[in-house]
Amino acid sequence: MARVVVVGGGFAGLASAARLAKLGHAVSLLEAEPTLGGALRPVEQDNFSWDASASTTLLPAVVRDLFRKSGRPLERELELEPVEIVREHRFRDRTSVRLPGGSRAAQVAAFDELTDKRGRPQGQAWVDHVGTYGAVWEALRQHVFEARTTAPPVEVTALLRSREMLHRRLRADFSDERLRLVAGHPFEAAGHVLRDVPAWAGLTAYLEQRFGAWRPVGGMSALATALADRMATRKVEVHTSTPAVDLVLRNGRAVGVRTAEGEVDADAVVVATDPRNLPALKVHAARATPAIPPFVVHLGLEGAVPDLPAELVLHGDPTLVVRPGGRAPEGGHAWTVHVRGRIFEDILVALARHKVDVRDRVVSRVDLSPRDLVERWHGSPLGVVWRGRSTARLGPTTPIAGVYAAGAHAVGGDGLPFVGLSAALVAQAIGPA
Ligand SMILES: Cc1cc2nc3c(=O)[nH]c(=O)nc-3n(C[C@H](O)[C@H](O)[C@H](O)COP(=O)(O)OP(=O)(O)OC[C@H]3O[C@@H](n4cnc5c(N)ncnc54)[C@H](O)[C@@H]3O)c2cc1C
Structure with a gap:
């Protein structure tokens, strides 16, 4: 059994801790704030409670897999409900489109309501664009997001190295500016500039079409509570109000984490925060700029x-x-x-x-x-801003032996599903006790 210290108690830290404890490690979790959940913690005032960041998630399978692999299945603890209309866009010219999730046919019908200047319905243009991402998702899922293969097939490497940026792809695929706005929205909402986002990242539109969007009944705080409960079930030692100050290194390897109260020994450390919060890692993340929240x-x-x-x-x-x-x-x-x-x-x-x-x-x-x-949040839960194909991110491993990175800053995909996948990658990299 190895001693693992997880830094950060947001979705990534909780997911990493739950998985690693189930793999047999002795896990401690350090969270700077008095409560767990990170960006999932709600904002509360006057008996109102609002989701502070995420309100829906794509790829519910990621959340289901996390609960299954760390104890009782999700269905026993939390209900995820599908969202029929993922979002409605209202454009400056007073036209609008309601984007349904989980159905190609429903998306054709929705976009057929939008006609271009020559009166042509836009359903086919939309689904043709989204359809190109099916193969992209399959390839990246297998070799990048769900597992890191050491020698991925050439087409995967070519995808990741491609100079094509999303803004150019959208210009090529759509003559109607409104469709470009719809496809670019998730990225602009997350603080990115489309010129700097690789075209492959547009696969979010495919995930919405194929699997739909989901929300936990009771809001995202219900997900945070279910995961916090799992810490107790898995006997993770949780230290709230305990910010990690830095890593403790010996001979270039992490042997612990320093806090204001002293050092916590570790055989492995999982950093599930902005790595720039820890001086020993900061130098390795110097080229990464956080995406600014709205x-x-x-x-x-x-x-x-x-x-x-x-x-x-x-x-x-x-x-x-x-x-x-x-x-x-x-x-x-x-x-x-x-x-x-x-x-x-x-x-x-x-x-x-x-x-x-x-x-x-x-x-x-x-x-x-x-x-x-x-x-x-002691950092941005939107992770690293895209700066082209060679945007630097740490994770799942880092240049420091014994240090792993999970969470928004460790992954090139958008939001909770990718953060969840990053935690699974860290658990794979560390392996069973
Ligand atoms: C406005 C907004 C809207 C969003 N909407 C969606 C959405 O609809 N769907 C979706 O899927 N995603 C959405 N996201 C993204 C989603 O919220 C994030 O992907 C996810 O919450 C990131 O989780 P995380 O664990 O990586 O980071 P965080 O939740 O930020 O957790 C990091 C944790 O580390 C702690 N910490 C930091 N430094 C230290 C330290 N030195 N020592 C100890 N602890 C430390 C922090 O206190 C925090 O608890 C949204 C984000 C924002 C900002």
């Missing part, structure tokens, strides 16, 4: 409000993303608005301009700037 406004509303899908994207400058959801007192509604772009008026006024007027419904409100968010 400006976030949580709204507690009372009375009648418009009925919205899981996500409403109001394109413009700024672009507003409204996510209804979270817990509200009787008769209330919890909404979260993510804002990217120029903010020159109050967000409620900007929403009203888009005909989503809830100005006289607000009974509670929390505004969080990108800086507030990064301080709250």
Whole structure:
């Protein structure tokens, strides 16, 4: 049995700890904050509770696999429900499209409602674009995301080395700007610039079409709670309010983690935070810049409000993303608005301009700037910003022997499913006790 110290108690740290404990290791987890969950921890005020970051996840199989491989199956602890309309886009020209998940045919029908300047329906153009990513996903899943093969086939290496960026792919595939906005949205929402995102990363659209989007009943905090409970089941030693200050190295190998209270010995360390938080790793992550979170406004509303899908994207400058959801007192509604772009008026006024007027419904409100968010999370849960095909990321292994990296900063895919896969890769790399 090896002693493993996991730094960070967000989704990546919890998933890594649960898997490694099940593999027979003696696992300790260090979390800087008083509670576990990282970006899954909700924001709470006036009896409202909002998802602080993620509200839905793609690839529910990743979450199911994590629960199965670390103890009781997910179904016994948490219900995941499918989201029928993944998001609705409303464009500047007042047209709109509602993007269904989990069905190619439903996406054809939805995009056929959009016609280009010559009156041609856009369904086929959309599914042709998305369809190109089926083979890309299969190849990368097998050799990069679910397992790291030492000598991947040439087509995988060629994909990863390709100079083609997403912005160029979208220009080639779509003459209608609105389809480019829909396909580029997940990346722009996560703080990336499409010119710097490799074309292969556009596979997110395929995952949405093929597997749909899902949300835990009770919000993301329910997922955090189920994982925190699993720490107890798997006898992971959890130290909250205990930030790791640095790695302890001997002869170039990690032998522990330093905290304000002293050193915790380790045979292996899993860093599930921004690696730049630990000086010994910082030098190896110096070229990686974090993706900046949006400006976030949580709204507690009372009375009648418009009925919205899981996500409403109001394109413009700024672009507003409204996510209804979270817990509200009787008769209330919890909404979260993510804002990217120029903010020159109050967000409620900007929403009203888009005909989503809830100005006289607000009974509670929390505004969080990108800086507030990064301080709250001790880093960005959006990971490393794309800077082209050679964007540097650590993980699952790192240049320091005995140190592994999981989480948003360790993976080139978007959001919880990829973070979950990164934890599985770390568990594979360390192996059973
Ligand atoms: C606005 C926003 C919206 C999002 N929406 C979605 C979505 O809809 N779907 C989706 O799948 N994903 C979404 N994401 C992404 C998702 O939230 C992240 O992929 C995921 O939460 C990252 O998990 P993590 O464990 O890597 O990082 P985090 O959750 O950030 O966890 C890192 C943890 O490490 C701790 N820590 C940091 N430094 C130290 C230290 N020195 N010592 C000890 N502990 C430390 C932190 O306190 C924190 O608990 C969104 C993100 C944002 C910001």
